[in-house]
Amino acid sequence: MSGGLYTQLLDLACGAFLLAAVIVLWRRELAAIVRVFALQGIALAAIAVLLGAHEGRWDLVGVGIGIGLLRAGVLPYLMRRALAALAADRAHSEEVRETRPLVNVAASLLTAALLTLLAYAVARPLTQLNPTSATRALPVGLAVVLIGFFVLVTRRRALAQVVGFLLLDNGITATAFLATSGVPLIVELGVSFDVLLAVLVLQILTTRMREAFGTTDIDDLRELHD
Amino acid sequence: MNATVLLTAPATVPMVVAGAYALAGLRTRSTPAASVTAGARTAAHGTVLVAEEPEPDRPAKRSPSGWAALVSPAVILACGSLLAAAVVHDGPRTAYSGLLRADALTAWLLLVVGAVALIACGSAPAYLAGEWTAGRASEQTVWRYHFLVQAFLAAMCLAVVTANLGVLWVAIEATTIVTAFLVGHRRTRTSVEAAWKYVVICSAGIALAFLGTVLIYYAARQAGIAEAWALDWPTLVARADRLDPAVTRLGITLIVLGFGAKAGLIPLHAWLPDAHSQAPAPVSALMSGVLLSVAFTAILRYRVIADAALGPGFTQLLLAVVALLTLALAAGLLLAQRDYKRMLAYSSMEHMSLIALAAAIGSPLALSAALLHIAGHGLAKSVAFCASGRILQLTGTARIGRVRGLLAGAPATAGAFGLAVVALTAFPPFSLFASELGIARAGFAAGAALAWATAAALLLVLVAFAALAARTARMLLGPGSPGEESPSGLGPLVLGLAACAALGVTLGPLTDLLHAAAHAIGGQ
Numbered sequence: 001m002s003g004g005l006y007t008q009l010l011d012l013a014c015g016a017f018l019l020a021a022v023i024v025l026w027r028r029e030l031a032a033i034v035r036v037f038a039l040q041g042i043a044l045a046a047i048a049v050l051l052g053a054h055e056g057r058w059d060l061v062g063v064g065i066g067i068g069l070l071r072a073g074v075l076p077y078l079m080r081r082a083l084a085a086l087a088a089d090r091a092h093s094e095e096v097r098e099t100r101p102l103v104n105v106a107a108s109l110l111t112a113a114l115l116t117l118l119a120y121a122v123a124r125p126l127t128q129l130n131p132t133s134a135t136r137a138l139p140v141g142l143a144v145v146l147i148g149f150f151v152l153v154t155r156r157r158a159l160a161q162v163v164g165f166l167l168l169d170n171g172i173t174a175t176a177f178l179a180t181s182g183v184p185l186i187v188e189l190g191v192s193f194d195v196l197l198a199v200l201v202l203q204i205l206t207t208r209m210r211e212a213f214g215t216t217d218i219d220d221l222r223e224l225h226d
Numbered sequence: 227m228n229a230t231v232l233l234t235a236p237a238t239v240p241m242v243v244a245g246a247y248a249l250a251g252l253r254t255r256s257t258p259a260a261s262v263t264a265g266a267r268t269a270a271h272g273t274v275l276v277a278e279e280p281e282p283d284r285p286a287k288r289s290p291s292g293w294a295a296l297v298s299p300a301v302i303l304a305c306g307s308l309l310a311a312a313v314v315h316d317g318p319r320t321a322y323s324g325l326l327r328a329d330a331l332t333a334w335l336l337l338v339v340g341a342v343a344l345i346a347c348g349s350a351p352a353y354l355a356g357e358w359t360a361g362r363a364s365e366q367t368v369w370r371y372h373f374l375v376q377a378f379l380a381a382m383c384l385a386v387v388t389a390n391l392g393v394l395w396v397a398i399e400a401t402t403i404v405t406a407f408l409v410g411h412r413r414t415r416t417s418v419e420a421a422w423k424y425v426v427i428c429s430a431g432i433a434l435a436f437l438g439t440v441l442i443y444y445a446a447r448q449a450g451i452a453e454a455w456a457l458d459w460p461t462l463v464a465r466a467d468r469l470d471p472a473v474t475r476l477g478i479t480l481i482v483l484g485f486g487a488k489a490g491l492i493p494l495h496a497w498l499p500d501a502h503s504q505a506p507a508p509v510s511a512l513m514s515g516v517l518l519s520v521a522f523t524a525i526l527r528y529r530v531i532a533d534a535a536l537g538p539g540f541t542q543l544l545l546a547v548v549a550l551l552t553l554a555l556a557a558g559l560l561l562a563q564r565d566y567k568r569m570l571a572y573s574s575m576e577h578m579s580l581i582a583l584a585a586a587i588g589s590p591l592a593l594s595a596a597l598l599h600i601a602g603h604g605l606a607k608s609v610a611f612c613a614s615g616r617i618l619q620l621t622g623t624a625r626i627g628r629v630r631g632l633l634a635g636a637p638a639t640a641g642a643f644g645l646a647v648v649a650l651t652a653f654p655p656f657s658l659f660a661s662e663l664g665i666a667r668a669g670f671a672a673g674a675a676l677a678w679a680t681a682a683a684l685l686l687v688l689v690a691f692a693a694l695a696a697r698t699a700r701m702l703l704g705p706g707s708p709g710e711e712s713p714s715g716l717g718p719l720v721l722g723l724a725a726c727a728a729l730g731v732t733l734g735p736l737t738d739l740l741h742a743a744a745h746a747i748g749g750q
Contacts, residue, residue, distance in 0.1 A: 125472030126441070129448050145437060152430055158422070165430055172437045179444040184453060187392030191436065194399045198429050201406045205422050212415045221419040224500045226559055226568070 006054050007133040013050060014137040017043040017174060018116070021147045021167055025108040028098045030159050034079045037163055041071030044170055048177050051134060060181055063188060067173065070192055075166060075199055082159060082203045086216065095157075095216055102154040112147050119143035126179065138178045144171030158206045158216040162199060169195055229312065229319035232305045233326040236336055236383035240298040244376035247294075251369030292351035295372055298379050299343035306336030314738045318746075320389065324458055327389030330742030334597055335386045335516075335523060337736075342515040342604045343379055345722040346508040349612040350375070352715025353507055356619040367411065375509065377404040382512075385520050392443075392457045394524055395436050398488055401517055402428045408509045409501045420504035424497045428487060431494035435484025435524075441477030442531070445469040459527055466534030475540060478532040481525065482544055488521035490575045491582060492552045499559075502571035503624065507615020510567065511608035514574045519600040522578060526585055526596075530748045538588060545586035546679050550686075552579035557686040560693035565624045566617070569697060570610050573650055576690045577603045577658075583683055584665045587672045593744035595664030598729065602649070602657035605726040609719045610646035613639055617701075620709065626697050631706020638711060640702050642719040647698045649726050651691045657729035662687070 020040035024033050045068025052060030086095040103111065119142035127135050148168030152161055173191075176183050183191070206216055213220050310333035312319060318329040354371065357363035363371075378401055385397035402425060410421025439457070446456035449468040455461040462469075487494030502510045525545075532541045556575035563569040577599065584596035616639045621629050632640035649656035669680025733740060 122476070125470070125476070126444070129445070129470050129473055149430070152426070161426055165426065165433070168430060168433050172433060172440060175437065176440040176443075179440065180447050183392055183440060183443060184457065187390070187396065187457065190393065190396030191399075194396055194403065197403045198399075198425065201403055201425055202422075205406070205410060205418060205425065208410065208413055208418045209422060212413065212418045218422070221422065223416045223419050224423075224503070226499070226562060 006050065010047065010050050010054075010133060010137060013043050013046040014140040014174075014178075016040075017047065017170075018140045018143055021144045021171075022109065022112050024151060024163060024167060025112055025147065026105055028101075028105075030083055030096050030098065030157060031080070033098075033160065033163055034076050034083065037079075037166060038072045038076040040167075040170055041073075041076070042068060044068070044071055044174055044177075047174060048182065051177055051181050055181060057181070059185065063182055063185065067192070070196065071166075071170060074196065078199055078203055079159060079162065082206055085207065086159075086210065095210075098155055098157050098160050101156060101160075108150070108154065111150060112143075115146040115150060116143040119146055134178045134181075138175060141171050141173075141175030141178055144168075144174060147171070156217050156219050158202075158209055158218055161218065162202050162206075165202075166195070166199070229309075229328070230321040230326075232309050232312070233319065233321040233328055233387050236302045236305045236339075236387055237380050239301040240376045240380035240383065243294060243298050244373050244380060247369055247373040247376060251366065251373060254365055254369065292347070292354060292372065295347040295350060295376065296344070298376055299340050299347055302336055302343060302379070302383060303340030306333055306340050309333040309336065310736075310739045314742055318460070324455075324460075325390055325393065326387045327460065328387060329746045330739055331523065331526075331597070331746045332386055334601070334736075334739055334743040335520065336383070338519065338601045338604045339379070339382055339386060339516045341601075341722070341725060342512060342608045345605070345608045345612060345718045346511040346515070347375070348718030348721075349511075349615075349715045350508045352712070353612070353615050353619070355714075356616070357506075360619065362412065371408070371411065371506065374404050374408050375512070378408070378509075378512065382517060382520050386523070389459045390457050391439055391459055391462070391524075391527070394527075395432070395439050398485070398521055398524065399429065399432050399436075401520075402432065402488070405501075405505070405509065405513060405517075409505045411506060412504075417504045420497075420500040424501040427494055427497040431487025432484050434480045434487070438477040438480030438484055438528075441473055441480065442469070442528075445473040445477065448473075459531075462531050463534065466531045469531070469535040471536055474532060474535045478528060478536070478541065479544065481528050482541070482548065485521050485524045485528075486548060486582075489518050489525065489582075490552070490578050491548050492555060495552065495555070495575060498575060499568045499571040502574065502611075503565060503567035507611050507618070510570075510615075511611035514571065514611060515604035515608035518574060518578050519581070519604060522581060522585075522600075525582075526593075526747045529585060529588075533588070533748060542586050542588065542676075545582050546676065549579040549582035549586060550679060550682060552576075552582070553683055553686045553690075557689040557693070560690050563693065563697065564626055566626050566629070566697070566701065567611075567614055567624050569626070569694065570607065570614060573690065573694060574603075574607060576687065577607070577650070580662065580665060580683065580687070583679065584668065586679070587665070587668045587676055588748065589668050589672060590741075590744055591664055592668035592672070593747055594740055595661045595668060597740055597743050598657055598664065598733075599661035602661055602726055602729055605722045605729075606646050606649035606656060606658060609642060609722040609726075610650060612715075612719055613643035613646060616715075617643060620711070626701055629701045631702075631704040633702045634704075634706035635709045636711040638713060638716050642716065642723065644698060644702050645723050646719075647694055649723065651694055652687075655727045655730045657726055660730050 023036045045064045048064025120139040123139040151164030309328045320327045381397050381400040406425045410417045490498040529541050556572045560572045581596045584592040652658040652662045670677045
């Protein structure tokens with residue numbers, strides 16, 4: 001692959017990766033958010049595959065495909081299943097929408113822009129250490145980490161919080177790929193396994209929350225306080 | 227004995243026991259359960275009435291045996307002692323081409339984990355029998371409880387014995403996942419809420435630590451360390467001076483915040499009082515007694531790398547600020563506490579922040595004191611939590627205001643709880659007295675800024691002491707009617723208190739190990 005094409009494709013994948021995170025902030029239908037999250041998983045896999053192809057490391061391409069399967073296939077499937085269980089109950093039709101986020105959409109998008117700027121500022125020493133076309137895209141990963149945190153803090157639906165956690169995780173994985181072409185395989189496997197289990201646990205807890213509270217609005221979690 | 231065996235056993239034996247419990251649980255599920263369970267339940271009721279003598283056969287036949295769970299703590303303790311003897315004489319041992327590694331700190335922590343697990347698993351059968359009688363536990367939940375606790379022990383031991391910082395992260399995150407259902411075991415509103423907060427805050431917090439790990443890995447790769455060794459702790463320590471300072475600074479900040487979340491330090495501490503108050507008492511004992519310390523040990527390991535790369539000033543400031551803020555918050559909330567399990571949880575935050583302060587001071591005395599404090603706090607807090615579980619079963623309430631005259635009503639349990647709180651408030655002869663004294667002495671010897679920080683910390687500790695003492699006195703003293711109290715399951719609590727007091731009087735054969743452990747994490 002020629003250098004110019006590689007850079008362009010990498011930038012395209014990173015752009016799509018960041019855009020997906022911003023769209024998650026914009027949409028309110030949880031089903032749409034899950035779809036966008038799956039697209040982000042594909043962008044993440046593309047980043048890994050591009051890096052692997054560029055460096056001629058086929059193990060990295062394999063890891064990229066594995067990550068794609070997990071983050072664009074398995075995790076969205078789990079969330080869709082949880083969503084279907086919520087939507088099945090007509091009495092709670094508002095369960096599948098993020099009805100009242102703590103910060104409204106316009107302010108969220110503005111915050112995303114600010115967070116991206118912040119990510120570029122923070123990542124400057126990281127890029128300076130080894131300026132290549134991959135590390136120049138590194139701020140994108142950090143921006144998605146910050147946006148993920150923002151989603152986690154401001155969204156009130158349990159499943160939207162799960163998406164926030166996964167955005168955070170996607171951002172870290174992207175940072176790892178862009179900075180160092182991925183962490184060693186054993187660590188990557190462990191991390192992916194942990195993420196998968198965490199989502200399974202959260203999915204089961206969502207169901208229990210529905211049973212105990214009658215809703216998945218985490219604003220209703222107010223039993224425990226000092 | 228072979229180092230490979232000693233390093234492998236602490237993580238694999240609990241995993242095997244967990245597997246056995248899982249298999250046994252699946253087999254009971256597949257048998258036609260309804261009539262059997264009903265029969266077992268009446269039988270259990272019958273035996274509990276005469277449960278004065280500890281009867282290991284009853285749970286083995288009716289409800290799942292809790293005594294098999296003691297195999298893992300015994301193995302962990304044995305491996306810890308053998309490794310301790312080995313590393314003190316001949317230096318660190320490794321296995322699987324450096325993936326697992328034991329230095330003195332590893333051995334010290336294995337001993338602490340083993341001892342606390344012994345207390346927790348030893349008092350679990352009595353606790354579960356109480357839950358069973360109260361109708362809050364079924365055969366399924368008991369099997370699941372044992373399976374998850376053993377998996378929890380396995381993950382924690384893996385975090386202790388690994389030298390690879392990536393695997394360390396994976397193991398600590400795994401502890402969050404396996405304990406989630408232990409925290410939320412009762413499916414009530416409060417326990418579901420606690421479990422949700424626990425998983426979300428801890429997973430997100432520890433994700434930051436992973437980002438920090440990635441950045442350190444990046445700095446290491448750029449410093450010319452090969453991929454296979456760039457997350458290896460000894461390699462990183464040896465070549466830390468070549469790491470890029472700017473990247474390392476960012477990475478270490480994220481790591482302190484991330485692992486700090488798991489260790490109950492500000493700003494991501496909010497899960498701790500909820501989770502510790504909702505989990506079953508033996509699990510709270512394990513989480514508070516050792517999980518917090520194991521997570522903090524990760525910070526201790528990274529501190530060595532950061533100090534070599536950046537000089538000691540940076541981590542010192544970071545840890546001191548985090549420690550003082552956490553201590554202030556814990557002391558403030560202890561003053562207003564009305565729930566005794568939450569009170570113990572905030573006391574854990576208080577002690578973790580003292581350990582963080584000792585890490586900030588960083589002198590050999592401070593680090594030895596921090597490690598001794600980890601051991602003393604683990605023993606005393608696990609006894610306190612196990613006793614609080616018995617109090618909860620006896621009185622049916624976790625409110626401090628509704629518990630009076632425990633010493634008259636249930637003298638054995640109340641005595642264990644009272645002595646554990648006395649240990650936690652750092653009275654001699656318990657070892658927390660020696661370690662807090664050590665931290666204070668090290669702090670006042672370490673320069674003006676740290677001396678002021680230590681003085682502020684001591685003042686806050688005094689506030690926490692007053693709060694703990696007043697509330698515990700309120701619960702224990704006063705008139706009360708003598709109730710029936712089964713003495714089964716008290717043995718481990720007595721053992722834990724005795725060990726904590728013994729550590730305070732003399733370290734005995736552990737002296738060399740403690741000093742070697744402090745040396746391994748930078749107490750030169």
